[in-house]
Amino acid sequence: MSDPSLAVQGAINTTLRNAGICQGRVYDRVPAKPTFPYVTIGEGDTVGDDNGCFDASEVNLSVHVWSRTVGFPEAKTIAGQIRGLLKTEFALPGFNVSVAEYVTTRYMRDPDGLTNHAVVEFRYLIDHDH
Template identity: 45%
Template sequence: MADPSLALQGVVYNRLKVDCPSVANRVYDRPPQDVAFPYIGLGEVQIVDDSADCIDGVEAFITLHVWSRAVGQVEAKRIASEVHSSLHGAELDLGPAWYFHLIEHRSTNYLADPDGVTTHAVITFRALIGAR
């Protein structure tokens, strides 16, 4: 059985590139060394078995990171809102191996980076995925 986080990561990456104009297509699995701000980074994924007697499934938690160097938190909050609008309640096609049930926003945390310049938003979503 393939890893469902790979399918989820690909779909989330493609949606954010289209649905988040504030980052101008700057969505990265691993940002380049000379990255331009603002941008979205794909973060941690946790897969938890959610199988039952009659279905193989997983609960996936995916974390996204928004990075901004604009003064204050306004830009980071605007981008986080775009991420929320793009993914919360979306219908996702995970391909032939996985049946998508739902994706929902779980939390957003806004942090001042220790560099004194960067604002960091940490956004977590929960997805339910079944094996076909």
């Protein structure tokens, strides 16, 4: 069985690209000289609940927005679009998403003095198909 976070990550990647977020600049590995703005699928964790009656997991994943426009309007606009797109119960092969929820967004300036950064976090409750 695959880790359900891999399936969620793939669904997030596909959803963001199909929606044209950042003109499809959605990266796992950022190019050496990226065009801004862009998005990365970031950190997360999977917490299991295998209690003998059923197999389930809680998957928490973050999506990062990177912008170099002055202030936060661009990063906040993109983060809002992502929030609207990803609080959905994805169709995942081998899994069923029973809960999909937005958790929080944090905005920050990076130490380089040029880049604005938003971190959008989501929580998904996943039932494992047998």
